[in-house]
Amino acid sequence: MTDLISINCVKLLISALFYTCVLCSSVEQKIYVVLNETVPCVRLLNATHQIGCQSSISGDTGVLHVLETESDLDWILSSGPHPPYMVIMETAFFNRSVMMRMKNSSRVAGVAVIISKTGLADNFSPHTTCPNQNTGVYSESYGSDLANCNGTVWNPLGNGLSYEDFSFPVFALKDENQTQVLRKCYEDHNQRVNGSAPQYPLCAMQLFSHMHAVTDTVTCMRRTDLQNRFSINPEVLCDPLSDFNVWTSTRPLNNSAKGHAADESVVIAATRLDGRSFFWEQAPAAEGTVSGIVTLLATIQALYPVTQEAPPPRNIFFSFFQGEAFDYIGSSKMVYDMEKNDFVIDMNNVHSMLEIGQVGLRSGRSLWMHSDPVSRQNKSVDTEVSEEEGKLSLFSHALSRSPSFTLSLSLSQPLPPSSFQRFLRARRIPGLVLADHNTSFTNRYYESMYDDAENLNVTYPPGLTPDEQLVYETDAAKSLAEVATLVARSLYLQAGGEEKNLNNITADPKIVSHMTSTNTHTHTLTLTLSLSLSLSPSLSLSLSHTHRHMTSSHTPPVTRFVQYILANLTGTVTNLTESQCQNPSELSTENKDLFSYFWVSGPASVNGTREPFCVRASVRLSKAVSPAFELLEYGSRNYSTWTESRWKSIRARIFLVASRELEVMQPALVELTETKQKNISAKTEIMFIK
């Protein structure tokens, strides 16, 4: 008994010793090189499917191989002797056929895609060919011959990669230095010499991106609900995609009076606020989204002063919808609120709608107006739409500084994917969507990582400093400013304003330049402000790159950014103190229902100090989460059901792996040492004198 106890004591001691040295990491530093900048692809779920990528819970390890030629592809998929492989994929090979072959192979442990412009194909869109085809307005019961892109395929270059489900992790390599580290490790250890296989030890990479949610939203939300109900420490598995829409109006609307607003007839001007790509939180979306945002902001800047001096009879309601890439989350929520009388206006208040789609690539200087042919079969709607078109056409001639600027009507075509479709689903209101394409997108990189400033042809003459670039009027800026002027004037007319005021409405290309200046070194689109607005304590607005991806967590910068620009453009400065600004309802002159109040730190003066002040503006945020989650219909066919999985850690590291023979040899040595032990120990009494 005593020897058992003593053995247990020693075992306890040894296991305690094991845990003491967990933090001694010097050997670990000899083994692993941790990659700092990781851009993963994550898992998203909807009512019926899961998409995206997933690793196993303890990471996926594979021997590195760089995919540069076709023979490399054969090596990885069939002939290489050290499967599974971790593929470093050159840009040219990131297409559907190669990725599908990898998906069907069991010899691929993961993929790391090099993101660069060298070797980039002429077009690359990982989105589907028919975006949002199930949640638009066209269905079996409404325009069935136009549904599912039977009439027009909007994104013919789409390969649908973003909507595939991969069982191995896919990461993006954006940092050139890191890619260099990987290449060096590959060249030092894994390179084939004269066609023969490389020798151990080989360079390997391990990717961690384990996702907690599986199958679909229904399953995931059910499991989350079970956790929330029965677990002491509930583990949420997935989150619905949610964020905020930003809206403002030329006449302030009472935010606490929900439902039908008396004597209000509203013209809605809308655009989308989000983008996406194959990878998480990477969505430059320059042509897809930024062109629309900038145009609408410039429109507001041009229109607002005139609407204050000579207000038109109808109110103009500007709205930026978030989450449109994922089955129209923002617009469906706003329509839902309107129908439930939970919004400042309802569908009866809406007179007409004008939406700004992708307007950045106007080749040949032509802009197209899209309308819905099915609703125009109704005579009254048709006349309204024709009037709207007429007003828009009037100004294409008026803008004849560039005489080749033509506005054309897109006939007998369905509407392109746009927020207006969700409004049409609720009520047949007249509306138009402006776009730079007629039948299919001119954007060859729709919803991909390559839809950046270069795609928008934003170029500067050489030799300009960054400050000069900020104010230089690029061609892209001028083009967007023209569109903005057109939209502003037609909105004013649509709202019933008088023609004599129209000449005062002009968008300033300088403001547009400010808003779309690019950092030519990195080719990312930067949205910068001429003033620096910062809301205490810490949110400052010099964004270095755009995050227009809808996340399921805190408000991403772009929503705040647009909110503050709108406050800047449409707000008035008041002389309230900071505490009054935060609690304006105490003052009789201020109205918290009509306005929101922002405490801003103001522009930096010459000696670096800032004088903060209070801005009053009628800019509001409204929650953009799919109505399916409010109604608890997780398998809904009518509303978006997209959720994003949660995860614990996403990281990557590289190291060397030894051959199996070396590893197996070591236990064999143990045998030799153990056999002699017992013989000798039994004979100690012979050997030694006590």
Next chain:
Amino acid sequence: MTLAVFFGCAFIAFGPSFALFVFTIAREPLRVIILIAGAFFWLLSLLLSSLVWFIAIKASNSQDPSLQRGLLIFGVFFSVLLQEVFRFAYYRLLRKANEGLAAISDDDSSAISVRQMAYVAGLGFGIMSGAFSMINVLSDSLGPGTVGIFGDSQYYFITAALMTLALTLLHTFWGVVFFEGCEKSRWWVIAAVVSLHLLVAGLSLLNPLYEGSLPPVYVITLLMGVWAFFSSGGSLHSLSALCTRKT
């Protein structure tokens, strides 16, 4: 496959000492106590010497690699000396304990002889020294990677295990010889043990030139084993008796 490395290295490093423990020490509680106390004494010596080294490191310029190397060498040799001092201190403690044990026993003689105590104390030192050498290396060997991406030798784990094994055995033999030297007041024995310990520590500084460190250390281990055998009362006669009597 790295579980293979983990278990292989663990058994290489700790197999013999574990077997020695199980077959010779585990049945006798007194020996277990002496073993654990010996391990604790080694731990104390490591604590003190690492304190000194740590203070020296913090007080020095961390950007100078040759200075850091020099401080490491100083730390190693100081630690060796301190371990031997603690071995001597443990010897004194055990002598005192031996007298106490003799006083309380029935037949006025101690339940354990000094030679047995020497062996057990040496093994205690060895096990603790091996544990500290090997544990963090073992925990890192569990991961999928092996050493080498920065140019180090890929045989790191197995050479660490072999070195640990040698050091464990060496501590056991040194314990036997050292206590014998103290008993018989042969101070040259103690000096020899200390200098051999310094030599082995110095050889380990030759790593990663494993050809320069491992074979000499194993030669020394063998020689020390022979010396310990003869110093604890063994003889060629008893060896031949061992081989003839197969039971």
